[in-house]
Amino acid sequence: MTVRLTPDHICTMLARLRETGPLVQCLTNTVVTNFTANVLLALGAAPAMADVPTEAGQFARIASGVLINVGTPHAEQRVAMVEAASAAQEAGTPWVLDPVAVGVLPVRTALASELLSYAPTAIRGNASEVIALAGLGAGGRGVDAIDSPESALAAAGRLASVHGSVVAVSGAVDLITDGIDVIRIGNGHPYLTLVTGGGCALGAVTAAFLAVDGDRMAATAAATAVYTVAAEIAAAGACGPGSFAFAFLDALGSVDAEIIRSRVAIS
Amino acid sequence: MTVRLTPDHICTMLARLRETGPLVQCLTNTVVTNFTANVLLALGAAPAMADVPTEAGQFARIASGVLINVGTPHAEQRVAMVEAASAAQEAGTPWVLDPVAVGVLPVRTALASELLSYAPTAIRGNASEVIALAGLGAGGRGVDAIDSPESALAAAGRLASVHGSVVAVSGAVDLITDGIDVIRIGNGHPYLTLVTGGGCALGAVTAAFLAVDGDRMAATAAATAVYTVAAEIAAAGACGPGSFAFAFLDALGSVDAEIIRSRVAIS
Amino acid sequence: MTVRLTPDHICTMLARLRETGPLVQCLTNTVVTNFTANVLLALGAAPAMADVPTEAGQFARIASGVLINVGTPHAEQRVAMVEAASAAQEAGTPWVLDPVAVGVLPVRTALASELLSYAPTAIRGNASEVIALAGLGAGGRGVDAIDSPESALAAAGRLASVHGSVVAVSGAVDLITDGIDVIRIGNGHPYLTLVTGGGCALGAVTAAFLAVDGDRMAATAAATAVYTVAAEIAAAGACGPGSFAFAFLDALGSVDAEIIRSRVAIS
Numbered sequence: 001m002t003v004r005l006t007p008d009h010i011c012t013m014l015a016r017l018r019e020t021g022p023l024v025q026c027l028t029n030t031v032v033t034n035f036t037a038n039v040l041l042a043l044g045a046a047p048a049m050a051d052v053p054t055e056a057g058q059f060a061r062i063a064s065g066v067l068i069n070v071g072t073p074h075a076e077q078r079v080a081m082v083e084a085a086s087a088a089q090e091a092g093t094p095w096v097l098d099p100v101a102v103g104v105l106p107v108r109t110a111l112a113s114e115l116l117s118y119a120p121t122a123i124r125g126n127a128s129e130v131i132a133l134a135g136l137g138a139g140g141r142g143v144d145a146i147d148s149p150e151s152a153l154a155a156a157g158r159l160a161s162v163h164g165s166v167v168a169v170s171g172a173v174d175l176i177t178d179g180i181d182v183i184r185i186g187n188g189h190p191y192l193t194l195v196t197g198g199g200c201a202l203g204a205v206t207a208a209f210l211a212v213d214g215d216r217m218a219a220t221a222a223a224t225a226v227y228t229v230a231a232e233i234a235a236a237g238a239c240g241p242g243s244f245a246f247a248f249l250d251a252l253g254s255v256d257a258e259i260i261r262s263r264v265a266i267s
Numbered sequence: 268m269t270v271r272l273t274p275d276h277i278c279t280m281l282a283r284l285r286e287t288g289p290l291v292q293c294l295t296n297t298v299v300t301n302f303t304a305n306v307l308l309a310l311g312a313a314p315a316m317a318d319v320p321t322e323a324g325q326f327a328r329i330a331s332g333v334l335i336n337v338g339t340p341h342a343e344q345r346v347a348m349v350e351a352a353s354a355a356q357e358a359g360t361p362w363v364l365d366p367v368a369v370g371v372l373p374v375r376t377a378l379a380s381e382l383l384s385y386a387p388t389a390i391r392g393n394a395s396e397v398i399a400l401a402g403l404g405a406g407g408r409g410v411d412a413i414d415s416p417e418s419a420l421a422a423a424g425r426l427a428s429v430h431g432s433v434v435a436v437s438g439a440v441d442l443i444t445d446g447i448d449v450i451r452i453g454n455g456h457p458y459l460t461l462v463t464g465g466g467c468a469l470g471a472v473t474a475a476f477l478a479v480d481g482d483r484m485a486a487t488a489a490a491t492a493v494y495t496v497a498a499e500i501a502a503a504g505a506c507g508p509g510s511f512a513f514a515f516l517d518a519l520g521s522v523d524a525e526i527i528r529s530r531v532a533i534s
Numbered sequence: 535m536t537v538r539l540t541p542d543h544i545c546t547m548l549a550r551l552r553e554t555g556p557l558v559q560c561l562t563n564t565v566v567t568n569f570t571a572n573v574l575l576a577l578g579a580a581p582a583m584a585d586v587p588t589e590a591g592q593f594a595r596i597a598s599g600v601l602i603n604v605g606t607p608h609a610e611q612r613v614a615m616v617e618a619a620s621a622a623q624e625a626g627t628p629w630v631l632d633p634v635a636v637g638v639l640p641v642r643t644a645l646a647s648e649l650l651s652y653a654p655t656a657i658r659g660n661a662s663e664v665i666a667l668a669g670l671g672a673g674g675r676g677v678d679a680i681d682s683p684e685s686a687l688a689a690a691g692r693l694a695s696v697h698g699s700v701v702a703v704s705g706a707v708d709l710i711t712d713g714i715d716v717i718r719i720g721n722g723h724p725y726l727t728l729v730t731g732g733g734c735a736l737g738a739v740t741a742a743f744l745a746v747d748g749d750r751m752a753a754t755a756a757a758t759a760v761y762t763v764a765a766e767i768a769a770a771g772a773c774g775p776g777s778f779a780f781a782f783l784d785a786l787g788s789v790d791a792e793i794i795r796s797r798v799a800i801s
Binding site: 302341342368371464510 | 587
Binding site: 029030032035071072073074075106108193194195197239240241242245246 | 297300301304305308309314315316317318319320321322325326343512513514515516517518519520521
């Protein structure tokens with residue numbers, strides 16, 4: 001098992017992201033659109049929430065990366081999601097699937113299953129979602145994981161192998177796997193679970209990193225690393241989830257190579 | 268008239284809420300989804316915004332509590348709301364109706380009327396909304412009340428009696444009634460009216476408290492008490508509505524038995 | 535070319551806005567509903583996001599001002615937008631069109647074109663959007679302008695003349711024109727571009743100012759002036775886009791005549 005990610009590589013990707021400002025199309029749930037867009041802006045990417053049928057597919061061809069998050073899958077958005085996934089695959093735009101609450105609820109479970117056929121570049125979820133998406137479990141409790149990332153390793157590996165995707169499992173220690181190698185990132189803070197969209201926005205950040213580096217495994221892991229290191233910085237000065245949320249946006253803007261090198265915990 | 272709520276009872280409910288993390292399904296308006304989810308997370312509950320037809324009814328059977336807020340009642344969500352209310356009633360899941368701007372606007376007025384037939388456990392609104400929902404007035408000005416809570420007491424009592432609901436009327440002094448007793452909570456701060464969703468999120472918090480205590484009158488009043496005491500704490504250090512909003516989330520996380528006992532104003 | 539706006543006139547309009555609390559109906563995109571409502575509340579206006587067909591038209595007749603922003607133009611909202619624009623025109627309610635990403639994407643481009651036929655009181659966009667809406671260019675990159683306000687002056691003038699609208703072009707120096715006169719406002723801060731809805735919420739604020747002063751050119755320019763002066767105040771103490779966002783809401787609440795007189799840069 002080779003660790004394929006160095007702190008220097010993360011810093012190079014982050015610098016490229018800030019220089020190029022990748023255009024990240026997000027088709028995401030109604031709860032987190034605002035936070036997701038602000039996370040991308042703070043980091044240096046350019047969000048665009050084009051999720052209307054006809055526009056969604058067209059935009060996926062010109063976007064730098066696409067996020068599809070099935071958290072509130074209204075009928076019109078479902079059409080747009082399939083359109084965007086299909087166009088992204090055709091155009092070679094990297095795209096990320098976030099299978100929110102899959103397994104528990106039928107509409108999104110069917111939708112996520114259909115979306116898998118368009119070979120997501122990366123899949124990001126919590127352990128219960130990844131296990132359910134791989135057909136190995138019934139899902140968590142709403143959006144909460146009831147399993148640990150390590151317990152989802154086999155499921156993540158299977159998903160990765162079958163669909164040719166990198167799979168990122170969020171938790172106290174995040175797992176990223178392509179079905180062969182595994183990278184673990186030990187950064188982060190529990191406050192991230194007390195801000196709605198703490199996980200969802202990472203999917204968008206992953207799409208932004210995939211847009212700036214063709215090494216999908218490294219890019220997916222780098223997204224998690226930068227995101228969770230910023231969370232640590234923000235948590236240091238926070239008095240609760242409210243002050244954490246705004247400090248996190250500030251930290252995404254200010255996190256730099258020195259901080260990343262001194263903090264990132266890759267294994 | 269017996270006051271049926273003690274500070275100790277409030278503290279017991281809050282402790283139980285934080286221990287059990289009730290799963291609160293929210294079918295709410297597009298303006299406040301994010302804030303509502305963050306309020307629930309900060310308090311210790313688990314939000315889930317499942318508002319798609321088919322999923323909505325299924326989720327209402329497993330949720331600990333449900334909020335239905337008719338603030339932006341799009342067609343697909345209206346279907347999901349009726350489904351969720353019906354499933355909640357059948358499954359015995361406590362549910363809260365927030366009749367935003369009822370009386371003023373026809374689509375939501377008809378919808379709220381239909382939802383009433385599923386016997387909401389609690390109804391939370393401002394005075395003008397409660398008066399309009401009871402069929403005794405024309406509603407306020409958009410989402411703003413033009414009446415005081417006391418002027419809505421008769422309407423609240425009638426709604427409570429006819430539908431078997433506890434009715435909470437928000438205002439400077441909040442009223443909670445089951446048609447027999449009345450509890451008044453004198454806490455709060457005007458900043459709550461300068462943050463969008465200040466009232467809407469209380470509906471979700473009410474659903475969370477109803478999930479942890481079968482005394483519906485006490486649970487509804489406790490939700491208002493904890494919420495408005497937290498607002499006082501947050502307002503003390505705020506420089507405006509922006510800093511209040513994040514301090515309020517922090518306060519919902521840190522408010523404890525000592526603060527509640529020293530501040531809560533029940534009559 | 536006569537400058538038709540004085541600092542005193544801006545202060546008079548702001549005072550009137552705070553006294554009367556104009557009811558601003560917003561039909562806007564899902565990303566910025568929350569921020570837009572909070573911006574209006576902080577400033578002293580009353581937001582109402584009535585965007586369901588049947589209700590939308592009815593509400594536009596009683597609202598003080600209407601914003602129509604085509605950022606995420608779902609089918610049901612498109613119907614509501616046409617209804618609201620038509621009702622606003624008929625009832626004489628001032629209304630603002632924000633043509634987000636027009637030119638790039640087909641559904642909103644057709645919609646904005648249709649909406650223009652209801653003679654918006656004001657049009658607010660970035661340079662690329664204004665050029666595209668005038669039929670003189672292909673639009674920007676998603677929601678980002680690739681042109682400067684000055685380069686959009688001819689397009690803005692043409693739009694203003696053809697549709698009888700005041701056109702506001704946002705950028706480092708904002709341009710406001712009715713096709714004859716031009717007002718430039720040199721205030722603002724780059725942080726506004728790092729908070730999603732930084733431009734969109736200005737459209738809502740413009741509707742609020744149009745509600746309190748019949749001089750459409752002055753009201754549109756005053757909205758920009760107050761908004762961008764508040765941004766300067768907020769930026770002075772901010773550590774990044776997260777802390778800026780909440781400080782901006784505070785500043786909208788506290789900005790006063792003295793601050794405006796000392797800072798506003800009209801030319």
